Amino acid sequence: MKAHGLVHKYGDNVDTDVIIPARYLNTASHAELASHCMEDIDKDFVNQVKPGDIMVAEKNFGCGSSREHAPIAIKASGISCVIASTFARIFYRNAINIGLAILECDEAARDIQAGDEVDVDFDSGVITNVTAGRTYQAEPFPPFIQNIIQKGGLLNSIKG
Numbered sequence: 001m002k003a004h005g006l007v008h009k010y011g012d013n014v015d016t017d018v019i020i021p022a023r024y025l026n027t028a029s030h031a032e033l034a035s036h037c038m039e040d041i042d043k044d045f046v047n048q049v050k051p052g053d054i055m056v057a058e059k060n061f062g063c064g065s066s067r068e069h070a071p072i073a074i075k076a077s078g079i080s081c082v083i084a085s086t087f088a089r090i091f092y093r094n095a096i097n098i099g100l101a102i103l104e105c106d107e108a109a110r111d112i113q114a115g116d117e118v119d120v121d122f123d124s125g126v127i128t129n130v131t132a133g134r135t136y137q138a139e140p141f142p143p144f145i146q147n148i149i150q151k152g153g154l155l156n157s158i159k160g
Contacts, residue, residue: 001122001146003080003101005053008038008045009114014057015064016091020073033069034076051078054120056112058084062091071095081120083127083138085109096145099153103127108136122146 017040024036038045055074061084062070071094074082082095085106095102101122108127112118116131125140141149151157 001101001150003052003054003118003120003122005080005118006050007112007114007116007118008042008049008053008055008079009112010038010041010055010057010061012057012059012085013063014041014061016062016067016070017064019062019070020067025067025069030072030076033073034078037073037077046077049077049079052080053078054118055079055082056084056109056118057082058109059086061085061087062095063088066090066094068094068098071098071100075100083108083112083118083120096148097154099149099151099156101141101149103138105136105138108138111136122149 020033020037021040024033027033035046070091075098081101083103083105086104087102092102105127112129116129119128119130122141125138127136127138148154148157
C-alpha cells in the first residue's frame, strides 16, 4: 500500500475542534464535513487539497474530543495519509476505524514542509520527501491494520 501527494503542514496540538468545528457536526454527510475541514486554521485548505495529498503535523495531532467526524473530514477531503510526531490516542484509533492511514514519525513531521512532494510506503514504513531527497523510517502497520485501511475501515474489513 502506498501514498503520494503534496503536503499540507500544521504544528502542535491540532485538536478535533479545529479539524472539524463543532458547528458542523449536525450532518452525517462526509462531503459536507470535508467542505469545512481545517477551516478555522487554514481557510484555503479545502480549495487547495487534491485527492492523494498528505497532511503533516507535529505533536499531539487530533487531541480534544473523541469524535470520529475529525478523521472522516480529513479522509473525505482527499487526504491519503496523516504523518505526525504523535497522535492523540483516541484520534489514532478513530482514524484506523474509518480507514484513514496515519503514521507517527517525529523526524519526518519536523522536517517535511508545506508543499513538499512526499511518497509513503505503508508496507515498509518508509516516508520519502521527494522534494528534499530525504527518507524517514516510521513503524509500518501490521498486516491486520493495513487490511482495515485498504478496505476503508473496520466495519468494511469485517464484512468479509
